[in-house]
Amino acid sequence: MTLSAFRVRLVISTRFVRDFVVPPEPLIIRHQQAVLPSIPSLTVPRRAMTREYRRPGEPIDNRFPWQKIDFDFSRGLEGLKNNIMLIKKELSDPWVGPEGKPILEHMLEQNRVIWEFKGPESLEQWILSSDLEIGGKSEINLRMGKNGQSCFLSGNLDSTPPRDGETRYSGYCTMRSKQPQSFFNRKKHYDWSSFNTLHLRVRGDGRPWMINIGTETYFSHQKNDIYCYFMYTRGGPYWQEIKIPFSKFFLSSCGRVQDSQHPLWLDKVNTVGFTLGDKADGPFQLEIDFIGVCRDYAHTEQCAYESYKRNPEV
Numbered sequence: 001m002t003l004s005a006f007r008v009r010l011v012i013s014t015r016f017v018r019d020f021v022v023p024p025e026p027l028i029i030r031h032q033q034a035v036l037p038s039i040p041s042l043t044v045p046r047r048a049m050t051r052e053y054r055r056p057g058e059p060i061d062n063r064f065p066w067q068k069i070d071f072d073f074s075r076g077l078e079g080l081k082n083n084i085m086l087i088k089k090e091l092s093d094p095w096v097g098p099e100g101k102p103i104l105e106h107m108l109e110q111n112r113v114i115w116e117f118k119g120p121e122s123l124e125q126w127i128l129s130s131d132l133e134i135g136g137k138s139e140i141n142l143r144m145g146k147n148g149q150s151c152f153l154s155g156n157l158d159s160t161p162p163r164d165g166e167t168r169y170s171g172y173c174t175m176r177s178k179q180p181q182s183f184f185n186r187k188k189h190y191d192w193s194s195f196n197t198l199h200l201r202v203r204g205d206g207r208p209w210m211i212n213i214g215t216e217t218y219f220s221h222q223k224n225d226i227y228c229y230f231m232y233t234r235g236g237p238y239w240q241e242i243k244i245p246f247s248k249f250f251l252s253s254c255g256r257v258q259d260s261q262h263p264l265w266l267d268k269v270n271t272v273g274f275t276l277g278d279k280a281d282g283p284f285q286l287e288i289d290f291i292g293v294c295r296d297y298a299h300t301e302q303c304a305y306e307s308y309k310r311n312p313e314v
Helices: 003-021 027-035 073-096 103-108 120-125
Strands: 111-116 126-130 139-144 151-157 173-177 197-204 208-215 225-232 240-245 250-253 269-276 282-294
Touching: 111 120, 120 126, 120 139, 126 139, 139 173, 151 173, 197 208, 225 240, 269 282
Parallel strands: none
Antiparallel strands: 111 282, 126 173, 139 151, 151 282, 173 269, 197 240, 197 282, 208 225, 208 269, 225 250
């Protein structure tokens, strides 16, 4: 067989495979493509809108929303009593001034203590969490200090991941404040727009902690957004006062620092938390005297980080 005859036979076999082996497109699809206008490609949003986040190793809860409600008559009466007290407070505070303080005191206020620990009831304002919820081995405890004027946070950090075949990293402990609420479980926020610095008095063991501030968001896919910064304790028996400007806090979501940074929204602050995850297994302790905010007139910075777009529009 000559080379030209081989080329002719190869072309014929290729056309046969293309026309008979590969099925043609349906006529209805061709008709739709001819009639319908072309749909422009969707633009990729800045942040992907995913489903509700589930921690690795946590079982899937397929119950209906009404099946998660705990019906208890005694708790209902106690809740009604608390709501009546909150209604009374919310109606009487505006007659005195903002947040129940005289207007002159509110205008001249430069320091405000948000959380102080004067008794066991003050510990009920905080929620403890660790990787024990996903099968880890870390432990965390909260109790009053020896003098009864501070809280003592202690525990043991263990970075061994659980054997569930899904979790790769582990080893964290967290203490977070509860969301303030008004009557009938209405959300209430802290307004720190008159201040620019977070003020703490702590006594640690030399470990670095992460301070997390959660604010109210405008969209549902931003519910995991949180502002973070580091707190370095020096250890030893002496107290240390830490002042962190709010401009230093950076935006993160689900543990990932976001490219688009913006200043912390101080008019609607929900929670403040402390997280330990330095991968140094062993016991830890942190004693907190108070947590407050202050106004530093020498600090004029609005945001310490550059805000830019990863894929700028042309």
